[in-house]
Amino acid sequence: MNLLLVVLVPLVGAGLTGWISRFGRMKSAWMTGGLTLLSLACLAPSALAPFAGEVVVRRWPWIPEVGLDLAFRLDGLGLLFAIMILGIGLLVVLYARYYLPERDGLGRFYAYLLLFMGSMLGIVLSENLIQLLIFWEMTSLSSFLLISYAYRKQESRTGARMALTVTGLGGLAMLGGFLLLGEMAGSYELSVILTQGDAIRADPLYTPMLVLILLGAFTKSAQFPFHFWLPHAMAAPTPVSAYLHSATLVKAGVFLLARLFPVLSGTPEWTWLVIGTGLATLLIGAGIAFFKHDLKGLLAYSTISHLGLITLLFGLGTPLAAVAAVFHILNHATFKASLFMAAGIIDHECGTRDMRRINGLWKFMPYTATLAMVAAASMAGVPLFNGFLSKEMFFAETADFSSGFEYGWILPSLVGLAGVLAVAYSLRFIHDVFFNGDPIDLPKTPQEPPFWMKAPVAVLVAICLLVGVLPALTVAPLLKIVVAAVLQAPPPAFDLAIWHGFGLPVVMSLIALFGGVLVYTTRRPLFKLAERVEGQLLAKALHDWILAGLLHGSALATRWLDSGSLQRLVLTLVLSVLALGLVGFLDDGSPLTGPRAILPIDGVSLFMTAMLILVATATLVLHRRRLTALIVVGAMGLLVALIFVKFSAPDLALTQLSVEIVTIVLLLLALYFLPQHSPDESSWARRLRDGGVAILAGAGAGALTWSILTRPFDSISDYFLANSLPGGGGSNVVNVILVDFRGYDTLGEISVLALAGLGIHALLKDLRLPGLERDAEGRPWNWDLHPSIMAALTRLLLPLALLVSVFIFLRGHNQPGGGFIAGLITAVALIMQYLTNGVAWTHSRLSGNMYPLIGAGLLIATLAGLGSLVFGYPFLTSAYTHVHWPIVGDFELASAMIFDLGVYLVVVGATLLILIHLGLMHQASHPGPNQGEESL
């Protein structure tokens, strides 16, 4: 249970934190910190298991029908990442409390952060690949929210969108890769997949699968050529950068490489793809980092470079390289998080991040400077700091790997060059910022930040030092179990020591250190050179170009498919349906008429059908005179309702009748603003063509109906007929389907209805259109707004109508009726008052605010569904009982009726909201002479 809680606590807590922030920013900070600690505490009971060599796997059925379990797994690798995510998360929470300005409520920030934290924990603790992918996408989405936190700034939006595009694309590729991998292994469970390495590597589809999965990992970890999103993501607030780009988001990619290492690695494809990408990223990142004048830009590119380093190590494929990779993941997380935080402090205190202006800060903030310098030294790979240890292992592994190849010296020399650049940009970070003369034209005078802002940096720097000086005592045991989990084999013997004796790695380290100093001293001519080539570096330009092309292409495609002409769209649709239907008819030799006997026809039905056809044809003739057409359509609706009655569908008939009236009112409201006549625009040729197509389509639909109705067939209705009363406690199958069998659909539908109502309200709010002065025949409007007889009469009718609606509602479960129809009846009854007594009169007696009604309806329906969960049944299971009421008699009480009540309220609220706001659009546009009469 505890593993599930580790993930769930931040995810569920996110909403709670957002809510609690309204009581003060400190409360939400404490809440977030507390939730992170709670999640850590949930992890604790299982944390020791990996040290004993155990893999903890816990599963709960999730979608058993497709064999998908909610499965979590804790081994060394997951433990390391979970500790990093939660530990650094905790420090970021503390840091952000002081970093973000006082006016920021923090609730939104912490909610996003927790959402991200939970998703990230989900990735590293997932046992199931599909589940991992879901969490993977959740990190893409939540990081989008975090990066665009300052959404009013253009660069935040661009950066967030770019990150989402690139990582989303990778996620899609990865889905393909995972599906292939799962099919190869015969399971999506990691426990199975990790044992199937040989079979998977021998599979013919191995290469496409590998490429797809690597695409996912590389986009997430900002590997070349997908690296460009990361610097743009620096538009996020610094705490976000410190979290996302040190321990979490970008590490998800390398985590995946580590997770699938035993399955994917060891083939030439893996080696060259991963090494090549890693090396390119390592060099390009380091090179650009040195030339960045923006403090965070430098750190961003250095992050890219270090991610390349880790990728390269995984590409080497040897067990010791995996040790180095894992070790560097940990080290990079500590020193990079602290450096980002230090950069944030500097930005906070100086008001700028331009290294050409912030100089000599040593004098202003010596403590921060010391901390930042230690972290930067670790980044450069200076001995006694943790970065040195993993970097030297890295040098050793590359040298080892290349010794077997003819041009093997190339790799170590390129890696050495990257080392030189890393020292150079680290030195630049230290020297430019803290020394190098005096600050130039800073917006404010820097000073030491508050203690609690420095504390997280100090903790991280202390870890850097501890690991760097005493590696064997501090980190070795953890590293051992992580490597065992990565390799799925006993870890190789490795020695974490500062001094291994003189060898190639030491030489490379020395070259890197001295070369780096040399590069830094010649920086001025180099910067001049860089300025000349700036803006011509291709990756981002390529991204922009592709994106612009895509947008242009989709615009073209849209214009081609959707010319904006309804007639053409309908024509295309009808013609395609005709073609498809014709193919079906021609292919199959069976006769049009099936064997089923035809029912006898009675005179009344025949007559009504003939009338329906007549009225439909007349509508076609009369359609240019819009009001007339509307009246005729009203008659047609009535005839259709009669036909529903004839064919034993009373529920449909009742619904049709209610909808019919609401439609008339709606159309009349709209017609007021529209021309009263449709102009005659089409040519005769066009009319003939359209008429022909329409007749063909109608004949086709008729033939299809005929052939289906004359054949015996079994529909699914038998099941519902048989189970309605025993299963749902109601004999009205239609209603039981709506509120019980398919209650979930209904819940979705009323949500859509509520949203549509709110959307229409939002569109119409405060919209005032001028009304017409005269009617279609040029006469002035009648002066009498609300004729008294009519007004008085309909007031009397209201209670009767409401009684009918209550009746229809209550009997709905067993007889025709139900919440939807009852809701429409109530809405019509109230609309009647608006029609005859006016808005002012009605609103003085009944609130026009429909939000509470709609909200209550949705809430009641959802709670009714959740109620069944309390009793241990699935969502929306209905229970029922029979009670005996005085006068009414035996009465059936089903929990589904509560749900139906929700439906009822939403229907009433949404219908009234829409119609009344359409009506209010032209309030007082042509006031009558005696408007005061309204309050009669």
Next chain:
Amino acid sequence: MLSTAILIAFALVSAAIGLTLWRLLTGPDTPDRILALDTLYVNAIALLVLLGMHLSSALYFEAAILIAMMGFVGTVALCKYLLRGDIIE
């Protein structure tokens, strides 16, 4: 006896519906058409009640009640449109 009467009534109500539809389609004025629609509602109620008697079932009466109530609102809305254009004001 009753069944014969019902059959005759069916024929008469159907004829009434036919004539009402004739008025609906030919007009000549919009008020004629609105009245025709209203009459059509009345005829439909008659037809439904007849059907209920014919099949000895009360199932159709709700539809009749609903037509009686709802049809009225439709007529009111259409008349209001003729009078004022703006039906909810």
